[in-house]
Amino acid sequence: MKLSQTFPFALTLLRPATALVGHSWSVSGVSDDGIREITFPINIANAPHKVGFYFAQQFTFAGQSNVGYTGLQPQVDSSAGSVVHAAFSSFVPGTTTTDQNCHDGADGGAGVSCAVNIDGTYANTYNLNVKNSEGTTWVGTLIDSVTGKETHIGSYTLPATTRGIEGSQLGFVEYFTGTKECGDLPKTAVTFGNPIVKGLTGSIDVPYEYGDCVAKSAFETHSVKDGVEISVGF
Template sequence: MAGASHDSGYYFAEQFAFQNIKNIGYCGIQNRPNSHGESIVHAVFSSFQNGTTTSDANCHDGADNGPGGYLHLAVENIPGTTTWTGTVINTATGAQARVGSWTLPSGAGGIESSYSGFVEYYRGTQPCAKLPKTEATFYNPVSKTPGAGKGVVGEPYEYGDCVGKVDFSTTKVSDGYEIKVGF
């Protein structure tokens, strides 16, 4: 996110599907204004599956006003369970912070190997031609879960009210995609 703006508004997200259940989840990042000269990033880890539960103090029931749960992110399964943990990782320093966990309904399997990503300007208050320029890189997902395998990030796409109006582009890079959007 080195080229990302330091304002609220953009959501860079990767969707994922679980084996044996219908609804998806996603994880992503949203910039926030700097605080005391330091960059602030809000990480999101959501399940839209009905029956998702959590007792984690960092988590809440529901996702985007629907069923599921979310964390305020590496995603790791607790072996032998349907419980998943979200961890924020600073890829520049390696620093990690556990954010919380939620449990999918019984019978849920592992994460599917491929899905898709999106970029959304969620504030919806600016004319499309005035959206701030930002950029980020999505890399293939990784997991520390034994036997989880390697995922593949799908090519990110535009989402929201300004599709086709904001100079959106993606460039394939080693193990992912670089995304640029805005003016």
């Protein structure tokens, strides 16, 4: 799923995904050429260890109208313990990749999708780092904020006209496996940390409900230190 920044309550998704919560993030003082590195902290300590939820932050590259995104998806535990799935995608037509963690296409359209699974605790906050490595090539990295362990998610190269990441976009919570009744939505919670850019200040606006389960999903949100917490479900 991806959210439209022009129309905050409009969305493009593949059925039967259930769109739930959106929010706006911004970084002050970003130039017209954009930024070359940004980090999105996400904590899913209170998410169920089941496939279904996606907690994501979108970003727009200067010179392009389509977005990229990165985020976390809880998974069923393995024999080794809890599993965290990290995604890093581009919806920009003409995006290419030779990365073994990536493949062509994003949500059934143009772009590239990259992902990796790790054995890792849900208790720790994970930093999703998006960095320009050279030219128009961008790399996604998952970083455990407690242990410092870094895991490569993927990399892709954007068209030559692409510049850096712009200073604002949207994030979202969705239940991508879908549910027929809003009352059947599993309970979950996520904390989105303010985006981190060296030398600049990032922030997140108050999250809002959208989609078919507005006022039917037990949505709650409140500010926490350096971010916002969101909960939905029963």
